[in-house]
Amino acid sequence: MKTGQKMEKKKIKRTSQRNEMEITFDALSVNESFARVTAGAFVAPLDPTMEEISDIKTAVSEAVTNSVIHGYDDEFMKSNQIEGPGKIYMHCLIEEDVLHIEVRDTGKGIENIEQAMEPLYTSRPDMERSGMGFSFMEAFMDDLEVISKPGCGTVILMKKKMGVTSWIEQEE
Numbered sequence: 001m002k003t004g005q006k007m008e009k010k011k012i013k014r015t016s017q018r019n020e021m022e023i024t025f026d027a028l029s030v031n032e033s034f035a036r037v038t039a040g041a042f043v044a045p046l047d048p049t050m051e052e053i054s055d056i057k058t059a060v061s062e063a064v065t066n067s068v069i070h071g072y073d074d075e076f077m078k079s080n081q082i083e084g085p086g087k088i089y090m091h092c093l094i095e096e097d098v099l100h101i102e103v104r105d106t107g108k109g110i111e112n113i114e115q116a117m118e119p120l121y122t123s124r125p126d127m128e129r130s131g132m133g134f135s136f137m138e139a140f141m142d143d144l145e146v147i148s149k150p151g152c153g154t155v156i157l158m159k160k161k162m163g164v165t166s167w168i169e170q171e172e
């Protein structure tokens, strides 16, 4: 920069391009980290903050863990004579500055969604679960919707508004 020239910080609004992906993977606990890393990598082009990435990864991890542990629990698999692991579907969409994440299973479903979403409620205290998964999803994302039908499965829909505004150095 030449002497006397002024350096001004200018706010630039970056609108993100629509982008979408869907993956299907086995309901195995090893795939929980695969799903969280994949979601983190998908949002990387938006230049998210460390906090945003961490929030997204945590929410995905809680949703996927629920499908593995509760959706496809042993009792459901045995009583429906399903062999092998069930499937989990994760769909991610970036539209404008909003990230949409859907995590879906075709497992046992939830009888009472309101009760399931209460902080500290768990149907598996025997597995030392703490009943905080939905509370974390709610806290770390901007919107959470749970759709479920006993015997058919569960769909978790989450939204997060991404901060796509950045400061850049620009000479006047």
Ligand SMILES: Nc1ncnc2c1ncn2[C@@H]1O[C@H](COP(=O)(O)OP(=O)(O)OP(=O)(O)O)[C@@H](O)[C@H]1O
Pocket: 062, 066, 067, 070, 071, 072, 105, 107, 108, 109, 110, 116, 117, 121, 122, 123, 124, 128, 129, 130, 131, 132, 133, 134, 135, 154
């Ligand atoms: N995909 C799912 N299929 C069936 N039941 C589910 C599913 N996700 C959640 N649930 C039910 O909702 C309850 C609450 O879920 P939440 O994630 O809040 O707590 P948790 O999984 O029991 O404990 P934590 O997540 O703290 O380990 C679960 O105990 C379970 O009964």
Ligand SMILES: [Mg+2]
Pocket: 062, 065, 066, 132, 133, 134
């Ligand atoms: Mg949970």
